[in-house]
Amino acid sequence: MSKLVVLSGVPGSGKSYFSKMLRKKKVGHVYIISSDSLRDIVTGSQRNISEDELMWKMYYQLAKVYSADPNGIVVLDATNRNIKYRIDPVKELRKNFDEADLVIFDIPKEVVIRQNREREFPVPESVLDEYFADFQLPQKEDYEFFKNVYIATSDNESEIIDLL
Numbered sequence: 001m002s003k004l005v006v007l008s009g010v011p012g013s014g015k016s017y018f019s020k021m022l023r024k025k026k027v028g029h030v031y032i033i034s035s036d037s038l039r040d041i042v043t044g045s046q047r048n049i050s051e052d053e054l055m056w057k058m059y060y061q062l063a064k065v066y067s068a069d070p071n072g073i074v075v076l077d078a079t080n081r082n083i084k085y086r087i088d089p090v091k092e093l094r095k096n097f098d099e100a101d102l103v104i105f106d107i108p109k110e111v112v113i114r115q116n117r118e119r120e121f122p123v124p125e126s127v128l129d130e131y132f133a134d135f136q137l138p139q140k141e142d143y144e145f146f147k148n149v150y151i152a153t154s155d156n157e158s159e160i161i162d163l164l
Contacts, residue, residue, distance in 0.1 A: 002072055005101050005102075006090060010105075012116030014154075015078075018152065029066075030075065035078035039052070060093055063093055083136055101148040104150070
């Protein structure tokens with residue numbers, strides 16, 4: 001069964017770490033599509049958004065390619081911070097998968113700030129503030145669109161990985 005997992009959280013909330021842990025624990029193919037990694041490939045820097053249109057095309061095209069693996073799990077690792085980013089771009093992609101799940105990272109701001117400082121490329125705190133202001137916890141539409149919606153906290157990420 002092919003599965004799409006959409007991650008949603010501010011930078012530094014643990015999405016990429018979660019993706020790597022999922023890959024380690026799951027048997028079979030786990031394809032991680034990271035907007036940061038693709039941006040680095042396209043522009044040479046995770047911070048350079050000058051080619052974002054191309055980067056996002058590649059992001060969703062890769063998901064379509066990986067959806068051909070009938071037993072694969074495709075993880076979309078980007079902020080997807082509100083309903084506009086979680087559902088609208090995924091609508092067309094959704095039909096390529098047997099199941100689509102959403103994992104929202106509800107991590108306290110002070111933890112995110114600490115984790116962000118430990119990243120290789122930390123996001124400026126002023127930008128983090130903008131992401132927090134725009135971040136939405138699950139909405140009614142999320143529950144209607146995704147088969148499962150999980151809320152990841154600092155304490156339950158392993159349990160969520162087991163459920164995916």
